[in-house]
Amino acid sequence: MHLHSIRLTQFRNYEAESIVFHPGFNVLTGANGMGKTNILDAVYYLCLGKSYFSAGDKFVVRHGSEFFRLEGTFRESGNPEKVVIKSLPGNRKEIEVNGKKLERIGDLVGRYGCVIISPDDIHLMLEGSEERRNFINNTIVQTDTLYLDNLLLYTQLLKRRNSLLKTFADGHTFDPLLLDTVSESMAAPSVFIHNKRQELVRMLSPVFNQCYGAISGSAEQVGITYQSQLENRDLITLFADTLAKDRLLARTTAGIHRDDLVFTMDGEPLKAFASQGQLKSFVLSLKLAQYSIMQSVSGRDPILLLDDIFDKLDHSRVQHLLALLHGGGYGQVFITDTEASRMKTIMDQVVGDYHMFEVSKGNVSEKSSDPQPE
Ligand SMILES: Nc1ncnc2c1ncn2[C@@H]1O[C@H](COP(=O)(O)OP(=O)(O)OP(=O)(O)O)[C@@H](O)[C@H]1O
Ligand SMILES: [Mg+2]
Known part of the structure; x- marks a missing residue:
């Protein structure tokens, strides 16, 4: 199971953005405060029905907006599943899976496993x-x-x-x-x-x-x-x-x-x-x-969200960690980092096949995909 694509509307610093992900490794790079972690939070939200970083939706909704909407399409071997989350903080929140409204927010939990690792x-x-x-x-x-x-x-x-x-x-x-x-x-x-x-x-x-x-x-x-x-x-x-x-x-x-x-x-x-x-x-x-x-x-691969994990680790621990990630049978992985060039070097060396995105002030653009093997 992996998250094929996502659409964010008035979610944190994103006004309207759509992204198509790689089923394996996805790397998001950009300067501080551009919105890398916010993308991970959106993925987490689609899996668990709540933010990892904020206690309430009033912090999640884009400043100046009344509502936010998240849409994610998950794919397994069979049919895709579309999850739509609409929230009007302080008022109501709805979650739909394939057009059918869930009775409880908690009913989303467990469908799409997700593990996040963040500096906090x-x-x-x-x-x-x-x-x-x-x-x-x-x-x-x-x-x-x-x-x-x-x-x-x-x-x-x-x-x-x-x-x-x-x-x-x-x-x-x-x-x-x-x-x-x-x-x-x-x-x-x-x-x-x-x-x-x-x-x-x-x-x-x-x-x-x-x-x-x-x-x-x-x-x-x-x-x-x-x-x-x-x-x-x-x-x-x-x-x-x-x-x-x-x-x-x-x-x-x-x-x-x-x-x-x-x-x-x-x-x-x-x-x-x-x-x-x-x-x-x-x-x-x-x-x-x-x-x-x-x-x-x-019996399924959860989505793995790695926020800024390479910071403070020495070179050998970074190498060990990547080797572990690559060889360890992980499913879809999202990694954020401020250094695009360092990530590219590491990813080319260890993973090979991945998507890289540049995040800038609430805009996400794909930088390179599946670099050609040498
Ligand atoms: N509800 C919100 N509405 C509008 N902007 C928001 C909201 N919540 C957070 N932001 C903005 O999003 C930006 C932070 O995004 P994020 O934490 O994803 O950055 P980042 O790229 O991960 O940065 P860093 O490299 O420092 O970790 C900040 O500029 C913050 O003000
Ligand atoms: Mg961050």
């Missing part, structure tokens, strides 16, 4: 545990339709439990039966989510180590571990243990919404220990491992 990921993955949970969630929702339902159910019940705790605290009351009813209904989605996360990290870990070894030339030993309060206790016991604290703080202080991933390098905490290039290699490997897992679980 490094600090995101190191800062809040929420980002690390997002990484886990984002991986599993794309391969397991029940996961999203369980996640939504859990979040809804968590809100309900928190609001009960707040009501009790505010009114100096307590209704254990009412609280128990909500707590008990959280048990089933918790177990489901916990098991899926455990399974993911179990699968991810060896692939991640392999990717890191390939990119770094096995320079360091790295590790990821899943950390969850549900590891040794079931949810009901956990809630019983934290009840006094929950009542005092008027919120649910324990549960799978506190899950985390622990990252290490040579046995030390990653954040305190690693250099910038090592961090970058770490996050790259994590995302490439995500790609492999999604690929093997779904």
Whole structure:
């Protein structure tokens, strides 16, 4: 499966633009602020129904416009599938696949797998545990339709439990039966989510180590571990243990919404220990491992979006990475970079067959295609 073409209307700095892509490697080059990353975000949006970079569509719609529209044609061996997304921020959003409106935005998720690697990921993955949970969630929702339902159910019940705790605290009351009813209904989605996360990290870990070894030339030993309060206790016991604290703080202080991933390098905490290039290699490997897992679980090649990945990597890591990308059985790949000449040299050397685009102030033009073999 690959994205054959895309049409952007009033999307970020694009007024109206159409692009036809290569089914393999696509390289987008141009100066800072021209709109390279915005194209990757448009591709991501067509796969997952939301922006990777912005929390709301009001940041996505072109300044001065009320709406934006994205159209993408995906091709597999069979018939093409056309996805149209129309959004009027603050008002409504619609997604159509082959002219048929989807009932829920979430129904798009999982049809077209997509993995993005961007420079922001490094600090995101190191800062809040929420980002690390997002990484886990984002991986599993794309391969397991029940996961999203369980996640939504859990979040809804968590809100309900928190609001009960707040009501009790505010009114100096307590209704254990009412609280128990909500707590008990959280048990089933918790177990489901916990098991899926455990399974993911179990699968991810060896692939991640392999990717890191390939990119770094096995320079360091790295590790990821899943950390969850549900590891040794079931949810009901956990809630019983934290009840006094929950009542005092008027919120649910324990549960799978506190899950985390622990990252290490040579046995030390990653954040305190690693250099910038090592961090970058770490996050790259994590995302490439995500790609492999999604690929093997779904049996299809996700789209890979690589935003500015060569920045801060030394020459040998860049070469290793490209060799990995080229030899690693990836499907369609999008790469952005500011240096057209460096990209051309690298791509000619390693890939050979690709499309190159020049991005300039919201305009995309194809620079060269399929260079002739020598
Ligand atoms: N909603 C929007 N409406 C209009 N312009 C926008 C919107 N969102 C972002 N932009 C503009 O898009 C441009 C940034 O595009 P983008 O991030 O794709 O650049 P880039 O080519 O990836 O640059 P860099 O090389 O620095 O990463 C900026 O000029 C920004 O002001
Ligand atoms: Mg960019």
